[in-house]
Amino acid sequence: MSAWTDHVAKWRDCTACPLCRQRSNIVLARGQVPCDVLFCGEAPGASEDALSLPFVGPAGHLLDQIVDRALPPTVRYALTNLVACYPAEAKARGDNEPEYSEIVACRPRLMEFVALAKPKLIVCVGSLAWNYVEHDAYGRVRGANVIQIVHPAAVLRMPLAQKQMAVQKAIVILRNAVDSMLQ
Numbered sequence: 001m002s003a004w005t006d007h008v009a010k011w012r013d014c015t016a017c018p019l020c021r022q023r024s025n026i027v028l029a030r031g032q033v034p035c036d037v038l039f040c041g042e043a044p045g046a047s048e049d050a051l052s053l054p055f056v057g058p059a060g061h062l063l064d065q066i067v068d069r070a071l072p073p074t075v076r077y078a079l080t081n082l083v084a085c086y087p088a089e090a091k092a093r094g095d096n097e098p099e100y101s102e103i104v105a106c107r108p109r110l111m112e113f114v115a116l117a118k119p120k121l122i123v124c125v126g127s128l129a130w131n132y133v134e135h136d137a138y139g140r141v142r143g144a145n146v147i148q149i150v151h152p153a154a155v156l157r158m159p160l161a162q163k164q165m166a167v168q169k170a171i172v173i174l175r176n177a178v179d180s181m182l183q
Helices: 003-011 046-051 058-070 088-093 100-117 127-132 152-156 160-182
Strands: 037-041 077-081 121-125 144-149
Touching: 003 100, 037 100, 046 058, 046 088, 058 077, 058 152, 058 160, 077 100, 121 127, 121 160, 127 144, 144 160, 152 160
Parallel strands: 037 077, 037 121, 121 144
Antiparallel strands: none
């Protein structure tokens, strides 16, 4: 068995927190593993829960556009979230965020995936990911630099002029970090 297959087998039936009762499917990752760049968001949404893949809903489509414009085609990347289960109850309340205890319960899975992915750069998608991806004072995790970009779901809620600026800013931040990584 491959390391990825082992990872999936270990986590596919996870019951470490109450989110396991809210999900239809576990949402581990998509992309290439190992990778150069790892995107880490907050939590799966309804589309992600249905398809068992992260960033496949409207926000994911916008993130794909940002990535396509910022990364050279030779850069391998993968996407995951702080938690691998859809926080349906939080979404229904309008919170849109997993609880602290749920993030902590899923941290071993995330750190195992980071070790498996071996990224040179970790991109925290949104402030919640930035706050909970454990990085040192220099913005590094396991030898990878860590940066933050705006969450595309937040961009989708902005007025049009702000959307364009937010997307351009995310592209520039990402492109600059990748250029530094490649040097």
